[in-house]
Amino acid sequence: MLHTRVIPCLLMRNQGLVKTVKFKDSRYIGDPINAVRIFNEKEVDELMFLDIGNSGKSVSPDFELLSDIASEAFMPFAYGGGVTNIDQVKRLYAVGVEKVVLNTAAAERPHLVSEAARLAGSSGVIVSVDVRRNWRGRHSVHVASGTKDLKRDPAEYACEMERLGAGEILLNSIDRDGTKSGYDLELIERVCKAVSIPVVASGGAAGLSDLRQAADAGASGLAAGSMFVYHGKHDAVLITYPEYDQLERLFK
Amino acid sequence: MISVVDYGVCNLGSMLNMLRKIGVPAQLVSTPAELSLAKKIILPGVGAFDNGMRALTERGLAEALRSKVAHGETPLLGVCLGMQMLGRGSEEGALRGLGLIDADAHRFRFAPESRLKVPHMGWSHLDRLHECALLRDLENESRFYFCHSYHLVCDSPHDVLANAGYGGGFVAMVHHKNVFGVQFHPEKSHRFGMALLHNFARM
Secondary structure (H helix, E strand, C coil): CCCCEEEEEEEEECCEEEEEECCEEEEEEECHHHHHHHHHHCCCCCEEEEECCCCCCCCCCCHHHHHHHHCCCCCCEEEECCCCCHHHHHHHHHHCCCEEEECHHHHHCCHHHHHHHHHHCHHHEEEEEEEEECCCCCEEEEECCCCEECCCCHHHHHHHHHHHCCCEEEEEECCCCCCCCCCCHHHHHHHHHHCCCCEEEECCCCCHHHHHHHHHCCCCEEEECHHHHEECCCCEECCCCCCHHHHHHHCC | CEEEECCCCCCCHHHHHHHHHCCCCEEEECCHHHHHCCCEEEECCCCCHHHHHHHHHHCCHHHHHHHHHHCCCCCEEEECHHHHCCCCEECCCCCCCCCCCCEEEEECCCCCCCCCCCCEEEEEECEECCCCHHHCCCCCCCEEEEEECEEEEECCHHHEEEEEECCCEEEEEEEECCEEEECCCHHHCHHHHHHHHHHHHCC
C-alpha cells in the first residue's frame, strides 16, 4: 500500500455543495459536479459525498445528480444521505457509487447493513458513526445529522456494525466538524483498536500534520472537508488537494 | 467493442462510465448467446466468491466463458472478484472457480499485533514481472486502487504478471494465454486505469 487514503468529504444540500461547522451553519460553496471535475484532475485517492439535506429524512437520494457525479468520478466514490432501503442501495451501486454510507438507517434498521453487504460485499458498505462528547467528556454516537443521541459508546457501536457486515467505519467527530482544530485522536485510537475493519477519520483536519497524526492513531483513511474547500484565514472557497509527492513524504 | 459480463451481482456503472470516458464502445452481455459473439470480454466482480460463481453458473455464463475463452483466442479480463473467479476456487467459498488459471484465492492473514486491516483498501504501485501488452506505455509510477480481502496464489510464476504489496507481496495481475486478471479496479484508478483499459481495448 502506498499511503493512508486521503479523502475529500463533500457535503451536499439542495444539489449545492455546502460546508458546515459542528454539523450546523451550512454555507453554500459551489457546484458539486464542478468540484468532482477538479478533484478528478487532482487525482484524489477517493471521494465522499454526503447529502446532509437528506440525512435522517425519508427523502430519496437524488439519483439523477448522483449518476452525473459518478460518471465523472474515476476514483472510488462513496455516497451517503437519505438511504433507507435496499432498493436505493441497489440503485446507487447501479449508477456507479462504490460505497454506500449508512448512518440513521444503520441504527434504526441494522439488517440493512447486512443486506447491503450481501449485495455488494462488505467493502461496499460504510457505516458513519457520528460522535459527540457529552458534558462529562464522554463520547456518544449520534444519528439524524447529529440531532439524535443514541447514548452508545462509539467503539462498541462500531464493533456491532462490523459484525453486521460493514466494511468500513466513517468516524465523524461532530464537535470538530469544520473547526480545523485537529482530529479527535483519542476517539480514533479507541475505535481503531476495537474493530478489525478500516476506519476513516473525519472532523477537524486543518493541515497535513493533522492527517499524519490521525494515521498514526490508526486511521486507514483520512477524510476532510474544510481543508480541501477553504483557503486562507478568511475561508475563501478554493478547492485544493495535496500534491502526490507531498503525501508520500508525509506518510513515510 | 468490449462485452462486459452482467451477471447481476455488481456495480457495472463505474466500468461503463470509464470505458465511455476513454471512447471505447462497450455493451453489457448477460446470456451465453450474447457472450458467444463477444470479441473482448471484461468480467467484473465484487462481493462473495460463491455468490459470483453461483450467479455465473445459474445464467449458463460460467460454461459459456470457459468454452469461449479456453478454446479460443478471445481476450478476457477479470477484475477484482472477476480475477479471483478465474482460478480453481477460493478460501472464501465452496464452489469451484472457472479454472482458467491454475490458482486459488487465499485470505489475507496478518499477525494479531499487525495494524493492517482487512479488506485491503487503497492504492498501490505494481511490481512488474513480465512484459505484456496490457502494461504497454504505462508509467512506472502508475498506481491502482485495490479493495479486497482475498488474493490469488498462482501455481506457476509465469502466470504472474505483476505483484503489489500489502504486508508482503501478493499477486496483482495474472496472464495466461488470452486470459488476464487484475486484482485492482482500473475503472477507479484515474488515468492509470484508463491507460490499462485502453491497452486491453487495443488487443
